[in-house]
Structure formats: structure tokens, C-alpha cells
Amino acid sequence: MAAKSIISRPVYGTLSPQPGKHHLFVADAEGALAITELAAKAPDGFFADAHIIFIPGQDGRHVAALEALGPAQFYQGPSFASALPRLKQTLANAHMGLRLYLAGTEGLIGQAMQAALEAGIDHTAIQTEHRGSLARRIQCVHCKGITENVTTQPATCSHCGLLLLVRDHYSRRLAAFQGVCINAEDRSEIPPTEEIFR
DSSP: OOOTTOTTSOOOOOOOOOOOSEEEEEEETTHHHHHHHHHHHSOTTGGGGEEEEEEOOSSOTTHHHHHTTOOSEEEEOSSHHHHHHHHHHHHHTOOTTEEEEEEEOHHHHHHHHHHHHHTTOOGGGEEEEEOSOOOEEEEETTTOOEEEEEOEESEEOTTTOOEEEEEEEEETTTTEEEEEETTSSOTTOOOOOEEOOO
């Protein structure tokens, strides 16, 4: 648990059906479970105008359960990067009354939230629920490179190779946690690596 004094740290809730004309769901892996749980509480016909963008991961689980909800549109992609053009296009064409539901890993939620805010979606129309891995998306403050799915502390920057302390400070603008060189004074000093963010 992050200290409560770290105000940049995102706070997540639980998805619940909201009144609205259109419902856009973006999820990865275990985030599908948040959508199916919401569906159990939703009124009949709730998914008739829904659009689901889903990144199932390598095992491909939960696809059938989401398709069974009968959304108007269903997209399954191999990665968030491949789904991003579709998400941006959907947000660009959105009308008043759109409700956005984001569920899954912090990396997905942060990047989808970033795209939604850039498209002018009001933050009050967005719900988030964290599900699955605690792996972090980090930005190296030295080279500005982004490293995805970081589970260790410290972590190695995938761009410049520096050993980074993964901080709890979160940049909403970048949708990433910040990583700072942990051994800047003495590069031969290498602390043990621990699996922290599973």
C-alpha cells in the first residue's frame, strides 16, 4: 500500500452501471471480470449500445464472457498500443452522454484515461477499477524512456540501462510512475532486486 500522503497516486473504485446514452469499456486481462460483475447489476439492454475494447493478454481468457454480453461493438487487440487508434477514434466521435469504464492494470487505466482526457471527456464520466497485476509502467527521469510491466524494485530502464528506484510518485500526464537512478554516486553498488509489484 502506498502512503496516503502521496497524493499523485491514483485511487480506483468499483465499476457500476451509470445512466448514459453510450457506454465504452476498455479493459485488459482480469479487467474483464469487473465488466462481467457490472453486467450482473446492469438493467436489461444496458450493453445494446456498448462498445468493448479488450486486450486479453496471452491466455485469451474472458473473451467469450464479454462477447456473451451482446455489446454493439467488440474489439479484441493484442496490446494497448494496437487498440489506441480505435480508442482515440471512438472518443473523437463520441457524443454527449458517453460513459467510460476502465478496468484492469494500472498501465491500461492510466493510458486510457490520458487518451480520454486529451479527447475532452469529462473526468466525472469516467470510472476505473484496478484488477490483475500490480506491474508498473515507469518513466526514467534521466532518459525519459518508458518501461512497461515493471515488477521489480529496483528496475532496469529498457532504454538507457540505468538501475532505477521505482518511486510511488505517479505522473497523470505521462500515465507512469517515476524511476530515478538508485546508484548514481557509485554504479558498482547494486542493491538486491526484489519482486514487489506482482
